[in-house]
Amino acid sequence: MTPDIESSRFAGAKLEEFQGKIYDLCKDQNGCRFLQKKLEESDSPDHLRMIFEEVQPHFGELMIEPFGNYLCQKLIEHCNDAERDLLVETVAPDLLKISLNMHGTRAVQRLIEFLSTPQQIHAVTVALDPNVVTLIKDLNGNHVIQKCLHRLSAEHKQFVYNAVSKHCIQVATHRHGCCVLQRCIDYASGAQKDQLVQVITWHALPLVQDPFGNYVVQYVLDLGDIHYTDTLIRCFLEHVCDLSVQKFSSNVIEKCIRVAEPETRRLLIAELMSEANIEKLIRDSFANYVVQTCLEYADQDQRVGLVELIRPLLPSIRSTPYGKRIHSKIQREQQSQQSQPSHPRRIRQHQSLGSLRFNSSTSSNPYQNTNDNALAFGLPLIGNNDPLYPYP
8 A cells, every 4th residue: 555545544534433443553654643633632532532442551562663652652641640640550560671762762751751640650760760770871761861850859860869879880981871970960959969979079080080980070070069079179189190191080180170279279280290200291192281281270389380390301392292382381471471470370261171182092992091101100090991890
């Protein structure tokens, strides 16, 4: 049957003509459109009853159908609380499987949008609770968890925060998980945000070295709340040099230097200021950007000390790309001071230099810094290189 003939089959047709065949119509493109149109006819409540009675026993199956899922979404929207209670009860045992499906995830998200009774909310949250991490790490399932964060009350979505807190490393170091964790922060109550930031801070060292986990740490820094950021930044003290020579953590150290409280910033920069460290740092493909950030944000006395440590090394690095940048930065600052000696140096906010160096490592392993200085300062490469934190 051609598409035009198939479509014309429903032109002017009455729903009663298809009684007993509605389930089959749901899986047909034109039949599904016909049924959705009948649901939207508000003057025919019998249509809703008739469709509901034939669809409800097969609702879980139809939620993952390419066409049937659209009818399910429309039915969820138009049915009453009692009917929706029955739909939730029908699909709850299979909610994980449906949520992981490319069609089912949309139907489950619509179901969450229209949850209207305590019984419905309880049934859905109980069904999702044991599988939060599995859903978060799935291309389709993570959107179901995000819908819970967006639509449910703080009390009813607490199960998500409990699971994420318990499995912080596993979630934060995953491609989808790091994004969901950031949304958890966005939609959190005060207590839930405290809960998440506390566990992120606890795991800050492995997270900051991970290609995805470092974004979670940076997200907390971007909150701009001193109660969170200062404690988090101080976790990196005594590890600043080690983290500066790693691909992902060096980005975070730059941000820490930019956003830290003055006293904490001084402590960060002080760790870099030794003859034994500075040459390794300025020759490193990642750490040299940290040094440049220090030159920009350091207090005047620390900056002078840093310049004095770097100056003897300039002739040997001037021909390198990073050496040229450091040399130019020192020259510009000196010229600026000579032309405006009476004005204090103003801290400038700028975009991270991390994007300029993101492709500088050619290692086939994205988590391993190939630079010989990677372990020069004694901090082992933790995070996903440690069997305690296997990359999912």
